[in-house]
Every structure is written in C-alpha cells, then in structure tokens.
Amino acid sequence: MTDHLIVGGGIIGLLTARYLRQAGAGVTLLERRQVGRESSWAGGGILSPLYPWRYAAPVNALARWSQPRYRALAEELQADTGIDPEWIQSGLLVLDPDETPRATAWAEKAGARLDIIDRDTLARIEPAVGAHADGGLLFPEFAQVRNPCLLKALRRDVQARGVRIRESAEVSHLLHENGRIRGVATADGGHIAAERVIIACGAWSASLLRELGQAIDIAPVRGQMLLYRGEPGLLKHIVLHRGHYAIPRRDGRLLFGSTMEDVGFDKTVTEQARQELERAAQVLIPALAEVPLERHWAGLRPASPNGIPYIGAHPRIEGLYINAGHFRNGVVMAPASAHLLADLVLGRRPILDPAPFALDTHASAA
Ligand SMILES: Cc1cc2nc3c(=O)[nH]c(=O)nc-3n(C[C@H](O)[C@H](O)[C@H](O)COP(=O)(O)OP(=O)(O)OC[C@H]3O[C@@H](n4cnc5c(N)ncnc54)[C@H](O)[C@@H]3O)c2cc1C
Known part of the structure; x- marks a missing residue:
C-alpha cells in the first residue's frame, strides 16, 4: 500500500507529489496517458493572471505566494535535473x-x-x-517559464526523489468504505490500495467525484x-x-x-x-x-467558477483530497496550490487560509 496516491500528472499533481515527498511521505502518481502532456503542456507559462485585477482575491493570493518562489524553484530544478525550465523575468x-x-x-x-x-x-x-x-x-x-521544460524537469526531479510514477494508468473509480478512502480502481481492472488519494486530474476531475454524489464545477x-x-x-x-x-x-x-x-x-x-x-x-x-x-x-x-481552484479534503470521505480547477492560471498558482494541499494532508499550518478553496464552502467564496 502506498500512503499517498496522486491521480493526474500535470503541473498540479507533480508539484503536489514533490511537496509531499519533501516532507518524507511515500507517493505514487498515476497518469492516464503520459505525464505532463495536457493543459500544463499546452499553456503559455505566464507567471501572472493576464489582468490580475479582474480576478477574485483567492486567485491572486495563490499567484502572489507563488511568484516570488518560482525563480528559486526553476534554479533548483535545473541544478538537480540538468533541465532548464527557462524562468525569464520578461515583464x-x-x-x-x-x-x-x-x-x-x-x-x-x-x-x-x-x-x-x-x-x-x-x-x-x-x-x-x-x-x-x-x-x-x-x-x-512578472516572469514566464517554458512550461514543457518545467514539466520535464519536475518529472525527473520527483522520480529522483522517490515518487513512483505509473503512466498509461487511468483511474476509473475511487474505492471507499465506511466513509474512508481505500484506494482506486484502474481502467485495466487493477486495484491500488492507498491511505490517501489526491485528485489532480485537471479538466477531467469532476467525473471521478460525481459517483460519490459530490458535484464539483470543473x-x-x-x-x-x-x-x-x-x-x-x-x-x-x-x-x-x-x-x-x-x-x-x-x-x-x-x-x-x-x-x-x-x-x-x-x-x-x-x-x-x-x-x-x-x-x-x-x-x-x-x-x-x-x-x-x-x-x-x-x-x-x-x-471552475471564477477560476478559484478546489483545494482540500472531501467533506465526507476521509483521506480523499482534491487539487483541481485552476482554469487559466494553473501554472502561476501551482506552487501555492500544491504547498497548501500538502499542508492540509500532512496537518501542517497552512501557508494561506484554505477556506475559499474548500469543497463545501467554495461556491460561497466566489
Ligand atoms: C492555451 C492555454 C494557455 C494557458 N496559459 C497559461 C499561462 O500562461 N499561465 C498559467 O498559469 N496557466 C495557463 N494555462 C492554464 C494551465 O495550463 C492549467 O490551469 C494547468 O495546466 C492545470 O494543471 P493540471 O495539472 O490541473 O491539469 P493538466 O495539466 O491537464 O493535468 C491533468 C492530468 O490528469 C490526467 N488525468 C485525467 N484523468 C485521469 C484519470 N482518470 N486517471 C489518471 N490520470 C488522469 C490527464 O491525463 C492530465 O495529464 C493555460 C492553459 C491553456 C490550455
């Protein structure tokens, strides 16, 4: 059994894996196709919301926490993996x-x-x-990263740190019993047991939660x-x-x-x-x-509504978490989102007030 199972290998899943692993947690990441080839690859890598004043305060809170930390992240990844994420302060x-x-x-x-x-x-x-x-x-x-390079570097980095990555592993549904997560079932008929499961499936996140009767708007x-x-x-x-x-x-x-x-x-x-x-x-x-x-x-x-991601625990299934719904700003918000989720999973003091991102209060925060 793995302690932490992350479903989805975009920037959100990879960075969440990194923070959890840095804290000593055992982490397995399941990706339906190839790691880092969906939205996180397709985006522009601008490290700011396009017109930040048009966004709700929780979006800017995540972006403003992440921005000053991106340069160090890129430098660390380059030093450790040899891949340059091309952080450039182009303004x-x-x-x-x-x-x-x-x-x-x-x-x-x-x-x-x-x-x-x-x-x-x-x-x-x-x-x-x-x-x-x-x-x-x-x-x-304001800066940018070359997101495909960032993803390659992150993949190499988390693997070197001991995160197990399984590609071509599509999660078909979640396994839970008596209000507790038990693991996931994969499309090829396999079952993977886990203490905690984190949904980081980007645009595909809503369907896995729908069968639990949890409507999330992504x-x-x-x-x-x-x-x-x-x-x-x-x-x-x-x-x-x-x-x-x-x-x-x-x-x-x-x-x-x-x-x-x-x-x-x-x-x-x-x-x-x-x-x-x-x-x-x-x-x-x-x-x-x-x-x-x-x-x-x-x-x-x-x-997601107003571009505010869902970050936090499922209100009824213990051990189930979500980190998804980053809309147009998933790259810039990723370090803060991943750190915040890791804080909540590990019971640490959170870097930001998690209330606006919680599944049950999300709609009212907008
Ligand atoms: C054209 C465009 C431009 C953008 N520009 C910017 C920008 O400049 N700056 C910025 O900050 N953001 C930008 N974004 C937004 C940003 O790319 C996204 O918010 C971010 O990539 C979301 O990351 P993610 O990890 O949640 O999703 P994804 O990168 O989509 O990753 C989700 C992963 O989950 C996997 N998955 C799905 N279902 C399952 C399953 N059942 N089992 C296993 N795996 C599964 C998918 O295959 C995928 O790899 C842009 C997006 C686009 C499309």
Missing part, C-alpha cells in the same frame, strides 16, 4: 490603456511594481509592437495557441492586448494565444481559430507576417 506589457485606473489601484494594493509607459517609451523598449499602440502598462517583475475550456519560429530579440516582453498575448521564448520562438471555447473534451484545432489568431498576432506585431508558423495546438483548461 508583462499590457497595451490596454483603458485598464489603467483598475490596474493602478490593484498594483498599489498588491505591492506590485507598475510603470506607465508612453508612446515614445513603448516604441523604444518594444519596437516590434504595431504603431497603433499608444503606450501601456508595464509590470516589470469543465473543459479549449484554448488554441500558435507557435512562431522567430529570431531571438524580436520581442522582449510578454505583450497583452485585448485578451491576446505574445510570449517570447529565449530561443526566439514566440507563442501567440489564445482562444476560449466551450466545446467539451475536444482538443481539435480549427482553421478558423488559426486565421483569427494569425490576424490578431500580425496586428499586434506586424513583423510576424514574415515569420514562419511552426505549430498550432489546443489544450483544455480546467475551468
């Missing part, structure tokens, strides 16, 4: 001047640095941006992304304009995203989305018209 440049009053008020309250940039400064610091832009809001402290929202094969230096900052964003990677590749589509568990990419994203990308950065498009993909965000 977030918001080219939506009408957001200035709310952004300024939020930054002041949150203690985040914000520079108001005029047209000339913008042309100097980010010359690739289209001439239509009339200045912007620069958050110079649904897939498709996001399509484009990847350009640019030259280093084309863009220096993460740039956000009317909901679209461009993320420059260190090697010159540039991500452009994304769509928000309510189409169920369908990860197909569409020609219509490609054309819309290409058009928006070329308005924002005209030089992209000459840059080859390398790839186009889609991922499923685990959408």
Whole structure:
C-alpha cells in the first residue's frame, strides 16, 4: 500500500507529489496517458493572471505566494535535473490603456511594481509592437517559464526523489468504505490500495467525484495557441492586448494565444481559430507576417467558477483530497496550490487560509 496516491500528472499533481515527498511521505502518481502532456503542456507559462485585477482575491493570493518562489524553484530544478525550465523575468506589457485606473489601484494594493509607459517609451523598449499602440502598462517583475521544460524537469526531479510514477494508468473509480478512502480502481481492472488519494486530474476531475454524489464545477475550456519560429530579440516582453498575448521564448520562438471555447473534451484545432489568431498576432506585431508558423495546438483548461481552484479534503470521505480547477492560471498558482494541499494532508499550518478553496464552502467564496 502506498500512503499517498496522486491521480493526474500535470503541473498540479507533480508539484503536489514533490511537496509531499519533501516532507518524507511515500507517493505514487498515476497518469492516464503520459505525464505532463495536457493543459500544463499546452499553456503559455505566464507567471501572472493576464489582468490580475479582474480576478477574485483567492486567485491572486495563490499567484502572489507563488511568484516570488518560482525563480528559486526553476534554479533548483535545473541544478538537480540538468533541465532548464527557462524562468525569464520578461515583464508583462499590457497595451490596454483603458485598464489603467483598475490596474493602478490593484498594483498599489498588491505591492506590485507598475510603470506607465508612453508612446515614445513603448516604441523604444518594444519596437516590434504595431504603431497603433499608444503606450501601456508595464509590470516589470512578472516572469514566464517554458512550461514543457518545467514539466520535464519536475518529472525527473520527483522520480529522483522517490515518487513512483505509473503512466498509461487511468483511474476509473475511487474505492471507499465506511466513509474512508481505500484506494482506486484502474481502467485495466487493477486495484491500488492507498491511505490517501489526491485528485489532480485537471479538466477531467469532476467525473471521478460525481459517483460519490459530490458535484464539483470543473469543465473543459479549449484554448488554441500558435507557435512562431522567430529570431531571438524580436520581442522582449510578454505583450497583452485585448485578451491576446505574445510570449517570447529565449530561443526566439514566440507563442501567440489564445482562444476560449466551450466545446467539451475536444482538443481539435480549427482553421478558423488559426486565421483569427494569425490576424490578431500580425496586428499586434506586424513583423510576424514574415515569420514562419511552426505549430498550432489546443489544450483544455480546467475551468471552475471564477477560476478559484478546489483545494482540500472531501467533506465526507476521509483521506480523499482534491487539487483541481485552476482554469487559466494553473501554472502561476501551482506552487501555492500544491504547498497548501500538502499542508492540509500532512496537518501542517497552512501557508494561506484554505477556506475559499474548500469543497463545501467554495461556491460561497466566489
Ligand atoms: C492555451 C492555454 C494557455 C494557458 N496559459 C497559461 C499561462 O500562461 N499561465 C498559467 O498559469 N496557466 C495557463 N494555462 C492554464 C494551465 O495550463 C492549467 O490551469 C494547468 O495546466 C492545470 O494543471 P493540471 O495539472 O490541473 O491539469 P493538466 O495539466 O491537464 O493535468 C491533468 C492530468 O490528469 C490526467 N488525468 C485525467 N484523468 C485521469 C484519470 N482518470 N486517471 C489518471 N490520470 C488522469 C490527464 O491525463 C492530465 O495529464 C493555460 C492553459 C491553456 C490550455
């Protein structure tokens, strides 16, 4: 029997495994396909909510706890695994001047640095941006990671620490008896006993809990992304304009995203989305018209009400926990979410007030 069984090998499951293992717990992680290939792979790796002032306080609480810890996490992972998660403090440049009053008020309250940039400064610091832009809001402290590299590093790290990873192991249902979790059943007919089970299945989390009569509101929202094969230096900052964003990677590749589509568990990419994203990308950065498009993909965000994840114990089944529903901000919120869940599982003093994330109080916290 394993003490802790984590179901789902995205960033949330992997980081939860890491914190539990660091505390000396025995951990097994089950992943239905391959570790780190779903939403956590498909996302952009921006280490901030896109417009933080539009989000509920619990989302910002998780993001603000995680942000200052990401650099050290990336450095530690690189030193221990040889894989660089490419933490870069590229700053977030918001080219939506009408957001200035709310952004300024939020930054002041949150203690985040914000520079108001005029047209000339913008042309100097980010010359690739289209001439239509009339200045912007620069958050110079905000950073990014290259999420596929982060996931590879995390996988190698947790394995080296002794976490057992089983891939192609889909959990079909939970095993419980007399109000206590006993383990899980897998789609191939196997049973795995465990003292504690943690559901970290991203967009797929609701179905495992539904059979327990526990309705949790997590649904897939498709996001399509484009990847350009640019030259280093084309863009220096993460740039956000009317909901679209461009993320420059260190090697010159540039991500452009994304769509928000309510189409169920369908990860197909569409020609219509490609054309819309290409058009928006070329308005924002005209030089992209000459840059080859390398790839186009889609991922499923685990959408919860107001984007507030469920983090905590199941109210009726002892030993069953959930850490899911991170919607658009799962990468930036992951360290805090995983640490908080580990605190609750291990009975430690929690890093943040867990009440807004609890399964039974979640709806009222929004
Ligand atoms: C286009 C796009 C852009 C994004 N950009 C950003 C961004 O810039 N910054 C940011 O912070 N966030 C971003 N996000 C959101 C972020 O990617 C997600 O919130 C986060 O990855 C969720 O992580 P997760 O581990 O919960 O889910 P996932 O990464 O989806 O992992 C869940 C895992 O559980 C497995 N699983 C499911 N069911 C079972 C089962 N029954 N048995 C076993 N395993 C199972 C799945 O196969 C999967 O590997 C973006 C998302 C998308 C799609």
